[in-house]
Amino acid sequence: MFAGTHRRIVSIWFPRLASDRVLRARPVEGPFALSQRIGSSETIYCLNGAAERTGLHRGMRMADARSFCPNLISQPARPDQEARFLRLLRRWAERYCPWVGLEGADGLVLDITGAAHLFGGEAAMLADMQARLARAGVTAQLGLAASRGAAWAVAHFGGSAETLLSLPVAALRLPTDTVVALQRLGLRKIGDLAASPRAPLARRFGQDLLTRLDQCLGHAPEPVTPEAEPPQFATRMTLPEPIGLQADVQAALERLLTPLCQKLATQEMGARRLCLTLRRVDQASQQVELRLAAPMREPARILPLFARGLEDVDAGFGIDQMRLEAVQVERLAPPQSNALQSAAPGHAPPEQLADLITRIGTRIGLENVLRFLPAESHIPERAFLLAPAAFSTPQSGFTAPRPRPLRLFAPEPLAAQGAEPPQSFRWRGMRLTLGRATGPERIAPEWWIEDENWRRGLRDYWRVETREGRRLWMFYTPQDPGWFVQGEFA
Known part of the structure; x- marks a missing residue:
């Protein structure tokens, strides 16, 4: 029935890959599920056997799941971590053969042709795989056949290569709508499909259906492509004589840096x-x-x-x-070198700034070298963010309807009355006299954010130039009369 029976393919399916990854690190007694948010609803992404036995299933709304199973323990899913875990399992599977590839997001495929005898035969090899995965706390279903499609079908739907024709058509890795259409035509099993005329099937469902059928039966090739190993960026040097001087270590380091x-x-x-x-x-x-x-x-x-x-x-x-x-x-x-990319006059090239940040970061930590970034807010003290310079990029989005002071500090009260800037006032022990005032600029608090500093409500800001040379940024609160200084212009 099968063409090319010399090939032996093993398909490993991990039906609970996501939950097994979490429970290996933190075992949980009882029902457990991982959730994911789709649109506005939270649904079950993956669950353990205890949760399945209570009637829960994938895609079920978490609200319904908790009503069915009040003692359900859950946490958000991490698809990126599942992908990393699957890659680790792929590397582990290379102990059985060199040709190991990924099969979707929750499976592996191994071409064990010519390798089974090293483990005492195919049955012994599969038993060893199953035992090792079980000891590691990973649920797995294995399928062995002469083609990749047949091995996948056996792993997901049970049976063996000899009973392949009795498996449902869903075992052909077909889209759900194609499976439903075939079932409505009475083609429920692979054997029913294999016995049907091919031309009408191709006209109605396209060539992909027949390709999947041929791949499963071994009539069409489907290779196992191992995933390429990521490049390793490392260099090593064994010295003929031990060294101890810092200059010698730096010279050797320079020889390592060049090939790296x-x-x-x-x-x-x-x-x-x-x-x-x-x-x-x-x-x-x-x-x-x-x-x-x-x-x-x-x-x-x-x-x-x-x-x-x-x-x-x-x-x-x-x-x-x-x-x-x-x-x-x-x-x-x-790098692209042209005159247009040269640094502007008075500005250091980007690489020099990066080197400076690195030098300072080696002393105080890269996280402590900060830069200002613009933020979406009309409140002065919320119009910027502090971010580590090494892990952010400079932005030029600082915009304001009026000039803002270079120095901004917590509001400092003044002893003054009236809605107009005072003609004379005392600030930080200095007696200052009003020279010129520009304003007011009214700023309202952001009602959607609770802020203790803005509990007085509206603020009318003024740019005040004093005869003594101080240029201050002051504001007046009309609903709770009072004057404050919050900044100073250069």
């Missing part, structure tokens, strides 16, 4: 975090980590930034091996 940066350039990547491992002759190891403010791949720029970390290295009786790895990388397009 060449690898990064080939992949159009830049390093954001580098880790230098120094192994001493007594087998002890030390690590020097460098976090960069921007992706880099120029050895001449990176090497001086390691200087501070190398000062704290204890070489002991000498260092005989060094390893440099780009632990975190980001996409970095090749």
